[in-house]
Amino acid sequence: MTEITSTWQEFLKQQAANFSAELSDNFVTPLNDLGIIAVCGDDAASFLHNQLTNDVEHLTSNQVRRAGYCTPKGRLLASFLMWKNQQGFFLQLPKEIQAAVQKRMQMFIMRSKVKMADVSDSQIVLALGGNAVGAALAKWFPNLPDAPYANIENEHGCLMRLDDAQGIARYQWHTTTEMAITAWPGLVEKLTPVDSRVWRLGEIEAGIPQITLATQEQFVPQMINFEVIGGVNFKKGCYPGQEIVARSQYLGKLKRRAVIAKIVSAEVAAGMAVFSSADPAQPCGMIINAESSTSDTFICILEIKLAALENGSVHLGSADGAPLTVLPLPYAMPDAN
Structure with a gap:
């Protein structure tokens, strides 16, 4: 743990008693479970463009995009949030898979003028949501990003708006430890400090899947609606698994998709199988992400055979x-009947 990380963790420990476990329409929470990879150098854009499912070469500094990293068989190893500034490009993903994903990507740099670095310890990520965010951030960001996937950067850091959830606008502020500690008292005057599960629950409610250790190499992007949420560009050039991803898109109707579901009185975790009562011998899908919404209820996003939704009931485990x-x-599916 670096000195920067240690300082931030110590500060949060001092604030722990003030954190609420309840959901809030106006909230702030630190996202300490995320890692960030910086990709810099003259060839950074072309390198990433040839590795990821989305267009990198035309990404601008006022945009944020989602992108996937696939195996040659088209299975997702990671799902990223991606943005850029004058220093280079940044890929955000769960910290638990960052080191392995970064190591794999570095294998393909070869003679390209590209450098990759773990910058997780130098960027604090604060997640914010609600109609009070504008007032809470006014001192540092007089104007908020006006639409999902818009990005504003200034001397105080990078502020991006992501997908709304249940009608609540949600943002991430990437900044320094010093800035985060300085800003915190003013933020919590207008926003309720909450556990980070509130953010993760919002991602699920927004229909946004996140690849974690439990689900690596399980899904072709379309199986988790990744092209629907803007994570795949079918007009760009080749990348690992591109032929399979394109074939899944254009040859025949997709038979597996992601849906949101509620489960009561059961513990739910990523990677758990789900079964159909119409075909109990084998799984019909898998939990992608899950978070508790109340003491006995989980909300999850899962990948499933569409036929299982039409015949019988679906059960956990x-x-x-x-x-x-x-x-x-919360979004329209292109292949819906």
Whole structure:
């Protein structure tokens, strides 16, 4: 742990008693479970463009994009949040898989003028949500990003707006430890400090999947709606797994997709299998991400055979497990009937 990380963690320990475990319409929370990879150098844009599922070469500094990193078989090893500034490009992903993903990507740099570095310890990520965010941030950001995936950068850091969840506008502020500690008292005057599960729950409610250690190499991007949320560009050039991803898109109707569901009175975690009562012998899907919304209820996003949603009921762990209640997605599916 670096001195910067230690200082921030110590500060949060001092604030711990003030954190609420309840959901809030106006909130702030530190996202300490995320890692950030910096990719710099003359060839950084072309290198990433040839590795990721989305367009990197035309990414501007006022945009944020999602992108995937696939195996040659088209299976996702990671899902990123991606942005750039004058220093280079940045890829945000769960810290638990960052080192392995970064090591794999570095293998393909070869003679390219590219340098990759773990900058997680030098960037504090604060997640904020609600209609009070503008007032809370006014001292540092007089104007907020006006739409999802817009980005504003100034001397105080980088402020990006991400997907709304349940009608609540949500943001991430990437800044320094010093700035985060200085700003915190003013933020919590207008926003409730909460556990980071509030942010992760919002991601699920927004229909945004996140690849974690439990789900690496399990899904082609379309199986988790990744092209629907803007994570795949079908007009760009080749990248690992591109042929399989394109084939899945254009040859036949997709048979597996991601849905949001509610599960009561059962512990739920990424990687758990789900089963259909109509075909109990084998799994029909897998939990991608899950978070508790109340003491006995989990909200999850899961990948599933579409046929399983049309025949019988769906259950966690086995055909006799806790039933899943499918909830509406917050976006339209292109292949919906």
